[in-house]
Amino acid sequence: MAQRSFTGSTMALKHKESIGDGYDPEKHKQDSLSKAKSGKGHWKPELASDSEEAVKADRASSGATKEDMAALQNRTKAAAEETSKAGTSMRDGL
Numbered sequence: 662m663a664q665r666s667f668t669g670s671t672m673a674l675k676h677k678e679s680i681g682d683g684y685d686p687e688k689h690k691q692d693s694l695s696k697a698k699s700g701k702g703h704w705k706p707e708l709a710s711d712s713e714e715a716v717k718a719d720r721a722s723s724g725a726t727k728e729d730m731a732a733l734q735n736r737t738k739a740a741a742e743e744t745s746k747a748g749t750s751m752r753d754g755l
Contacts, residue, residue, distance in 0.1 A: 689707040
């Protein structure tokens with residue numbers, strides 16, 4: 662019977678998928694820590710993954726206020742209640 666051997670990879674984990682192999686986040690980590698200790702900390706895109714950076718950009722560019730979000734939530738709630746009363750997922754009354 663043939664035996665399989667277990668092999669591993671030494672691939673380094675990195676935060677940024679789009680940055681090359683030479684990226685070292687340590688400088689940004691130390692900068693972030695020193696600013697946080699002095700009360701001047703802020704979000705650093707250099708320490709975020711590509712997807713985290715995209716979410717941050719989407720949230721910042723949407724310009725939605727809490728009132729806008731509350732109105733959207735109320736509309737969604739009303740639509741769900743209407744659908745529930747009809748007993749179907751269709752809104753044409755069938």
